[in-house]
Structures are given as structure tokens and as C-alpha cells.
Amino acid sequence: GAGxxxxxxxxxxxxxxxxxxxxxxxxxxxxxxxxxxxxxxGLEFLIYFQGNSAPDKSGLPSDRFSxxxxxxxxxxxxxxxxxxxxxxxxxxxxxLISGAEAFFGQGTRLTVV
Amino acid sequence: KNQVEQSPQSLIILxxxxxxxxxxxxxxxxxxxxxxxxxTGRGPVSLTIMTxxxxxxxxxxxxxTLDADTKQSSLHxxxxxxxxxxxxxxxxxxxxxxxxxxxxxxTRLAVHP
Numbered sequence: 001g002a003g004x005x006x007x008x009x010x011x012x013x014x015x016x017x018x019x020x021x022x023x024x025x026x027x028x029x030x031x032x033x034x035x036x037x038x039x040x041x042g043l044e045f046l047i048y049f050q051g052n053s054a055p056d057k058s059g060l061p062s063d064r065f066s067x068x069x070x071x072x073x074x075x076x077x078x079x080x081x082x083x084x085x086x087x088x089x090x091x092x093x094x095x096l097i098s099g100a101e102a103f104f105g106q107g108t109r110l111t112v113v
Numbered sequence: 114k115n116q117v118e119q120s121p122q123s124l125i126i127l128x129x130x131x132x133x134x135x136x137x138x139x140x141x142x143x144x145x146x147x148x149x150x151x152x153t154g155r156g157p158v159s160l161t162i163m164t165x166x167x168x169x170x171x172x173x174x175x176x177x178t179l180d181a182d183t184k185q186s187s188l189h190x191x192x193x194x195x196x197x198x199x200x201x202x203x204x205x206x207x208x209x210x211x212x213x214x215x216x217x218x219x220t221r222l223a224v225h226p
Binding site: 004033035040041042043045048056091093098101102103104105106107 | 147154155156157158159162200202204213214215216217218219221
């Protein structure tokens with residue numbers, strides 16, 4: 001596609017429910033990043049995929065968070081048993097190679113009520 | 114620990130005035146530094162990229178500087194416009210084995226008429 005696509009754009013869920021966020025990176029981009037941004041705050045790194053290497057999961061805030069990526073294509077970020085503090089905008093970015101310019105999606109705004 | 118710190122956290126200026134945003138980093142080994150602009154409700158978009166050997170680079174009314182010795186970068190905006198109102202994020206890439214983007218928290222700039 002022309003850019004990084006994320007879905008859904010908005011998600012409202014009840015506390016305790018599981019949610020799955022999707023990211024379609026730019027075709028051919030080997031690196032993929034997930035970040036989250038709370039209201040008025042900076043970007044918080046969550047997880048990084050680079051090709052077939054083991055992902056860098058050092059930013060995941062708890063074991064309720066997990067992410068997968070199939071090869072060099074789609075990635076899904078799953079949050080289990082959502083909490084109100086999980087409410088944020090979740091941004092996905094991809095880059096052609098590690099360290100190259102990252103292109104961001106529009107984000108998924110998650111609201112946990 | 115690899116860190117990127119930005120200042121000020123927020124800034125308000127009048128249209129037509131200049132401003133300078135600061136970025137200090139402790140990332141090592143260093144690969145490159147980018148300034149991103151993030152408009153409200155959108156993903157960040159790259160403005161400039163600075164490599165180790167570059168001291169200054171301009172992109173229209175934006176001029177970025179890099180001092181690799183002191184590990185400082187600045188983004189200077191001249192003749193500000195209302196459309197410059199956004200968050201400006203400093204991002205440093207580490208080349209240490211597993212390249213990863215390290216984000217600063219950003220400076221929120223508001224340009225008032």
C-alpha cells in the first residue's frame with residue numbers, strides 16, 4: 001500500500017475485554033515498531049520487529065500485552081484483560097531497513113471504559 | 114541507558130517569530146538523528162535526518178543542527194506560521210547490534226496569531 005495502515009482507527013472496549021489492533025506496514029519494509037501515546041504525552045516504545053530476528057519486547061508494559069508479525073507483513077498487537085490505563089493512541093511505524101526513516105500510521109485510538 | 118531528552122516540554126510563540134527546540138541524547142553507538150513533526154491526531158512525519166558527520170541541515174524554514182561531541186541537536190524554526198503548531202519529536206537511531214529508534218518525549222509548539 002501507499003502508507004502504513006492501522007485498524008481500527010477507533011476502538012472502545014469494556015474493562016476486562018481483550019482487544020486486537022492491526023498494522024499493515026509499507027510493502028517491503030523489514031522493520032516494524034509499535035508505540036503508544038497517552039493524551040498529551042510522548043511516544044512510548046512497545047515492541048520492535050526486524051525481519052526474522054527475535055523481536056525486541058523490552059517496551060511491553062505487562063504480560064497482558066503481546067504482538068506478532070507474520071514475516072515482513074501484517075502485525076497485530078493484542079491487549080488482554082484491558083484496563084483503563086491502557087487507553088491511548090497506539091501507533092505503528094515501519095521502515096525499509098533498521099535505522100531508516102520510519103513512516104507512521106494514523107494510529108488506533110483505544111478507549112477502555 | 115539510551116535516552117533522548119527534549120526541551121522545552123511546551124512552547125508558545127507569536128506568528129512570525131523564531132524559536133529553537135533542543136534535544137540531548139545519551140544513545141550509543143549513534144547512527145543518526147531525526148526530527149519528526151506530529152500534527153494533532155496524526156502520526157509523526159520526518160522533517161530532517163542528521164548523520165554523525167553533519168553539523169547542520171535545512172528544510173525550508175526548519176534548520177537542524179547536530180553536535181556529536183556534546184550529543185546535542187537543535188531544531189530552529191524561522192518566521193513561524195500557524196501551521197507549525199505541532200509536537201516536534203527528536204528520534205535517535207542506535208546502531209548497536211539491533212538498530213532501534215529511541216524517541217524523545219517531544220516539544221509541543223503552539224503558534225498564536
